[in-house]
Amino acid sequence: MKKEYVVVLDDDHDDSALLTESFSKYHSLQVQAFDTPRKLLHFLDQPDGQQVALFVIDLNLPEMSGTEVISTIKTMQRFDGVPILVFTTGGTPAEKQFCAKHNIEKIRKPPNIEGWESFAFVMAAHCDPRLARAKI
Secondary structure, three states, rough: OOEEEEEEEOOOHHHHHHHHHHHHHOOOOOOEEEEEHHHHHHHHOOHHHHHEEEEEEOOOOOOOOOOHHHHHHHHHHOOOOOOOOEEEOOHHHHHHHHHHHHEEEEEOOOHHHHHHHHHHHHHHHOHHHHHHOOOO
16 A cells, blocks of 8 residues: 655654644644755655645755755655645745745744644645545
């Protein structure tokens, strides 16, 4: 049986934990969280890394920016069509333009648990379009 993953890249462990916990309320896909681009890219080179259903990427990261990570993923043909969501505390005009150019939904990191729940629901709707018609 094919196992699919939601891949989260964020160097803030608390944010990753909140997102993972909130997402589990809406969808049964396993979340793989990474705190550095290097770890994520290594995972993508492994057999399990081929089974990504959704990428959720922070823009402010160590080693390389989130836009650089996304650009790298975009060169990997096996991930064509896999949705990418960006979540960040801010976003420069260049980052906003990058997201618009690549048709990537950009969501501001939530300030409270209700916001994390809403973001997790958006993630789940990307994994299961039937949820897009439902409401929290």
